[in-house]
Amino acid sequence: MVELEYYLILSGILFSIGVLGVLVRRNAIVVFMCVEIMLNAVNISLIAFDRYNNQHDGQVFSFMVMCVAAAEVSVGLAIVISMYRNKPTINLDEFNLMKW
């Protein structure tokens, strides 16, 4: 049996990779994918805790996370599309009208 810690470490590393992606990528869609990595990483933790505690709350939670992820994706991509209509690019660095 694998210790809980291993899962947590995996979760942490994946989360960090997700963060890295958000910080370095300029492609809005890829950035968004990286956010998904973060959410997935959390799911690992949730499920690992669940088994450790022998409960199902975490699984319900990650179920909800999936719902939320789906919702976010649909809205997010809609935003990207609507944005793309005005300005045909999804390079985030091009979106810099408002600052300071």
Place this chain on the structure above:
Amino acid sequence: MELFFFIPIALLSVLLALGVVFNSSPIGSAVSLIGMMLCLAGVFVLQSAHFLAILQVLIYAGAIMVLFMFVIMLLNLKTAEDSVWKSREHNTLLSVLTGFLVLGLAYKMVEIAMDSNFGPGMPVKDGFGTTEAVGTVLFTDYVLPFEVASILLLVAMIGALVLAKTKID
């Protein structure tokens, strides 16, 4: 035994996640992400969360990633639009710093996990992670979140509709 499966899957998922980040083409990223999600489904299985593993495949790898691919195709993005490390000059330092920062973050996360000192867990009871078990919890204890989630999805639907429909009034 579990470890035997866990390590390769975990390594693979990490690699794929890195692939998402460092792939210069959005499609490549998306494909890596699908791979990573499948790996995670495997991890879920290792933890006896079978129901969730299936959902992972269906919702994430299936529905969500398809949507991603679809949008990428729709927008017909040129691949090399942003090559990762070819940052603007003045951002080089920033990028390096960012790298260190994230390393630090990862280190801290791992450290927390290592320090966690969880004792041995409880033995898994029968039917753990099955659809029935999860469903029972979901429809008794968590019926309210379940209902609220529906509103969430409704909002998302409206939102997607409002924002993405072609005809602008």
Place this chain on the structure above:
Amino acid sequence: MNMIPAPEIDFVSLAPVLVLSVFAMGVLVLDLFIGKNKTILAYISIIGLFISAMSSFGHADLPVSSFNGAYVVDNVSIFFTFVFAISSALAILLSINYNERVGIKIGEYYALILFCTVGMIVLCSSTDMIMIFLGIEIVSISLYILAGIRRTDQRSNEAALKYFLLGAFASGFLLYGMALVYGATGSTKLAEISSTLVAGGVKSQAILLGGVVLLMIGFGFKIASVPFHMWAPDVYQGAPTPVTAFMAVGPKAAVLAAFFRVFADGLHDVAASWETALMAVAVLSMFVGNLGAIMQTNIKRLLAYSSVSHAGYLLVAIIAKNSLGASSLGFYMLAYAFTTFGAFAIVIILGRKGDENLEIENYSGLGYKHPLLALSMAIFLLSLGGLPPFAGFVGKFYVFSAALKEGYVMLVVIAVLNSVVSFYYYLKVIVYMYMTEQKVEFQPTFSPYALLVVAIAVLGTIQLGIFPGPVIALAQ
């Protein structure tokens, strides 16, 4: 196969949520049958908000906890429900004319505001982390959409995108935090978390602390506190003005309520670990918010920075962790709702078709051209600064009292010194309105709805400032 027992559903507790959801869907449906003029939808929405707010009085004996401790109706939640209803109603009133002017002819707009309000009510009534997460997401997603609802406007797009990406990013942190807290305590219910902590049943201190920090980031982002505030000015500027006003008040209040429930109720026992960090965040918010506002020339950005600093003041109430803190949050947000909506209403009135007229310089000489408008604006700004006898002062007094009762003197001193700095830029606007010569011709768009909002806001600001008694009694 076992039958799952039918769960007990407390409809009375849920009444506000249900009523509002029904109205929201009604608006959606009705939208299909009416023409270009969406004003009727606004009326219906306001009626819905009113009924919803009234229905929150369903329970006689408070607090009532239902859904296995996932949902609670208490004074705080009722008070906040009213704050939400008022702020949403004001936002809707503001939108009617504005939407016509800038060409937002989308009926779903009102439905989204209502859904967002549903999310807020859920958020302030939830005592379960899953519910809180869902509530936040409902609110956030509605706001992402609302921010980007001027689809033809690049700024609006940009605001939506920035808000969305950063919001999702922050959601990740929040979620991770919840997961870790869940892992450490074995429950998602705040009451159980609290009792676990009290009983010393924490499975892993490290994980718990990690979770607490992550939660702080997540909540901190939503209320725009430093250093998670950077989206706020951009988004406030880019979003349609009524939406800006809306998101400056309702969602912030809702998240604060949840923040308070999680930290001051759920994690009260490990306060020592998060208190200092939260103080740092609060102090930074005040400083950065106020300093940032000083340099602004755009009224919306100015108000955005000011809202960052207000987030700092509000965090003081959370740090206080006492019952005064909760009620002071409510009161402060109500006061803030009136003043902010008032200010934004005037910003909207002073804009016109094709020109939002957002530069503060353009307000020069307003005091003599449109004295009442300028006077109202002055009242709002002074109230934001916390000058008696306006609502903002009472709110601040309340919040500071809560903190001083617990002995956070330095924090309060820093807060009051910051309010002095804040006077500087609020006064700057007044300087333009009263003390400089008119530069551009004013072409205000007087719509009855916006004027109504101004009137309500002035009345509210003064009423809460001079006779806050009844409202305070309610909040406690």
Place this chain on the structure above:
Amino acid sequence: MFLTFVTFLPLLGAFALAFIPKENEGTIKQAALGVALVDFVLSLGLWMGFDNSTHAMQFEFSTSWIGAWGVNYHVGIDGISLLLYVMTTFLTAFSILVSWNVKKHVKEYMMAMLALGTGMLGVFIALDLFLFYVFWEFQLVPMYIIIGVWGGPRRIYAAVKFFLYTAVGSLLMLVAIIWIYFVVEDATGVFTTDLIFITKHLDVDLGTQKWLWMAFFLAFAIKVPMFPFHTWLPDAHVEAPTAGSVILAGVLLKMGTYGFLRFNLPLFPHASYEFIPFIATLSVIGIVYGALVAMVQEDLKKLVAYSSVSHLGFVMLGIFALNEYGLQGALLQNLNHGISTGALFFLVGVIYDRRHTRLIKEFGGVTNYMPKFAICFMIVTLSSIGLPGMNGFIGEFLILLGMFQVNKMYAAGAALGVILAACYMLWMFQRVMFMQSNNPENEKLTDLDLREKILIAPMIVLIFWIGLYPKPFLKTFDASVSHLVTIVSPDNFRPGKIGGSHASTKIDKALKKIEKQTHKKSH
């Protein structure tokens, strides 16, 4: 209720003015003046009906305001506040007449003036910390507007500076108020901000007293303004319109000294005693410094402004003599300064109106063209430098008398200010009014007109009245001051006092405690 009515009458008037069309400037002015005069007459009624023999609050009215917090609308007036109150109504009316020729935005101006009146009056009658704070801050706004809109070239800078300076201090006071609120709640279980109640029940150790005292001190010291918090004053005075300066000098500064009397002394008697050297030193520095700096001013208004710093130093010194002479002197000097400096600002305004400059070097030989003005100016100047037989002397002498009982050196230092006052005022007077003018502009000067004569007459009457027969004024203060003295008298706190009262034993204990702590620290 009557007191409330008198206090809010100007505000009501301001509201009423809002309904008069902008174009009817004459009506607006007359209405404003009418309201202010009626208010003044009513406040005189208060004085008539005032019972000199008791220190208790009179015309008291109390009703719950914010029940949940125990905040009351509690107003009342005693010997300490009564005359300041009357002076405020008087100066409000005075200022409105002073600004009869205001050109720009007449309606707004008059409304601001009247609103300011209510704000100031409220400060003097509030007997509830919360209420006090509300009025205290509220009056900032109209004054800010008056300086900022109708002021001189650097008016915005001055107005903002005025506002922010005051706000810094008063917000810290707010913190102290809340703190006291909880301290009292801890001790008595009653949530209240009622000043009378708090004065009775506030019982904190010396260390805390000192902190709270400092918080209140900052608010009031900035307002007074004491050295080194005075730098807003010259700017504000110079930029403010004449009426603004009159009100600023006549009333606003008094709010600071009033605050000390009403809050610092009764609430923290022991801390006040401990801080005597601190205050006295600052005051003496302020007196001498203000006088020296006034001497070299080139702008008439600035000169008067710095002289205010000097005069207010006297007032502070008198207050912190903590005996009856000093306190009565300080209270009287409050009035004197309001009258003399108010009149000075008015007179400076008179020549400013004619010449549009206040630079001393632009003038000279004005007496030749404005003899009546010269007489009035002379009388006011002499009153300001404290010539016996005029009002300033009585106050200054009593203050010196009071301080002399406490510490001879401070009194001597302050008395230096008397010499310097003669230097700067007379030198200024000589350069402006006497000698030959080499500026042909001055030849066009016309003497006081009827309005100006009406304005200056009551001031001169008051100058001599207080100087020759101050008894009605002193008697008004008497009971309240002697009551205050029983609370704050230094005798309560002198360490050597044997078999002391309840208070002193407690203080002895506190002192021992502090000694122990310092002892520990030193190890």
Place this chain on the structure above:
Amino acid sequence: MLQLAWLIPLIPILGSIVCGLYGLKLGKDKVAKIACGGPILSFLLTLIVLLGFLLLPEGVHVWEQVLFNWIPVADFVVQWGYQIDPLSLVMMLVVSGVGSVIHVYAVGYMYEEYSFYRFFCYFNLFLGAMLILVMGNNFLLMFIGWEGVGCCSYFLIGYYYDKKSACDAGTKAFVVNRVGDFAFILGVLFIFNQFGSIDYTTVFSAAPTTLVYGSETATLICIFLFIGATGKSAQIPLYTWLPDAMEGPTPVSALIHAATMVTAGVYMVARCNVLFALSPLSMNIVAFVGGGTAVFAATIGMAQNDIKRVLAYSTVSQIGYMFLACGVGAYTAAIFHLITHAFFKACLFLGSGSVIHGMHHEQDMRKYGGLKDHFPITHITFLVSTLAIAGIFPLSGFFSKDEILFHALMDGNIILWGMGATGAFLTAFYMFRLVFMTFYGEAKYDLSFHPHEPSKIMTTPLVILAGLAFFGGLLGIPIIHGWHVLHDWLEPVFHVDSQTIIDYSTQHMIAAGHHVPTFEALTHEPSHNVPLEISLMGVSLLIAIGGITAAYFFYIKFPKLPDTVMGGQWGLELVKNKYEVDEHIDEYIVQPTVEGSFYLWKGDAKVVDGAVNGAAAVINWFSKLARPYQSGFVRNYALFMVVGFLAILIMVY
């Protein structure tokens, strides 16, 4: 009859108000009547009061009239009350009497002035204030008069306000007086501190049992009071204002800067004799300052050419005599000299006034000469007064000065006497220098115009005053045992209860473990050595004649002599420049203060304000600095979040 006392100061004040407010409308003649009527009425009332006082029962020497409580604060109650006693009566008579005469003279002198009414407004006001000064029954009321006369003096010096020198002189007078007043006030504060009262009767009766003989407190009180007196009475070091004060019209110089106001210091010291008696040190200081001033001012007077300035220094010098007398405890002599001085010095000033008037406002003596034929009455009266001041038998000055010199030797020491004698010689010299340069010798003025004697209204006062100067000495002709009428009259005031002082102080000093002194000054019984006194008279007469002779030689016989002997000597230059005291004060006190203040002011803006503005600047700078971080890039925003997260994580974890 005594009840009328309150009217005495009030009448001139009312006159002043009437003149001031309605002067222009009334016209000069009516103003003149009102203005002169007031003082004369006061004088008559004073006589009535004097009569009433004489009728008081035996043994009652003080009669007080309290009008109202002026400043009632707790136990500090100051009455507005008048005290009628021998000393104040003497002063009242002098003030109102001489004042009336000078008022009459002024009508003539000022008649051509446009602001005639203004002059009399001030002049009457002055008289009122002076009367309050001498009549007040407590220190504070005295102070009202004290500053009141100072203020009127300021007005009158600056009467010609368009002359810069006049304005400067006025301001200077006021400010220098203020320095003295500062000390006076401290003295009064000290008195209240010690006695709990500032009423004369209370203080003086309590003094022997309150203050310890020779104690620091007593000394401080006396010194403070005396500094006050030096300011008003133009003694070293505060004398510099008086010569400048000659910028005022001549009647002003006569009344204020010779006869009355400047002697207020002497009156005050005399009034406080009980206190001074308790402090031998301060007595010495008073004596030496007085003697020093007498000589010092006289030396300056020798070299001045402005007729009024000579008289001014002469005044300073004569008041020095009075203080010398006070300092040795001869208060009667001081008051006696005060009276006679009032007569002859007023006469001298008025005489100089009529000369100046007749010479078209020329004041330089070098441009006079041989005027005795043009100004016969002036010449005679002037000569009488000059003889009086020089101390020629049997004129008034002889008796009063002689008494002072006698007491200086007997009660003081030989140094003091030496000072007095030197002063007497110099006085005789410079006064006759003045007379010779003005009335004798050859005419040096522009012969094209004809100097003329002024009208009767101006000469009559001269005659009256010359008469008083001549016969005034009768008051002090010794009768029995060296004492005279004035002494007997003033005795109740100057009586010191030595025994009480000694008892109380001895007791206290023993209790405090101090060495008990011998109380020499108190126990010393003035001896009345008649032969010595007569021989001293002879000596002083010789001194006076010596001075006159010297002047005769220098200025009549050999007019070239002064230049050949003294020309180019540094001493002469120094004296001519008044020892350059004004210049030094200006250089070392006034300029540094003004400059220092200027830097203070600049510092005010820079330092104190700089700190505040600096804070504002820092805020602004910070605000600008923070701007670039709000770069508008999503990634950067996220980066900040992560940084914040890590920071908090490290903080918490």
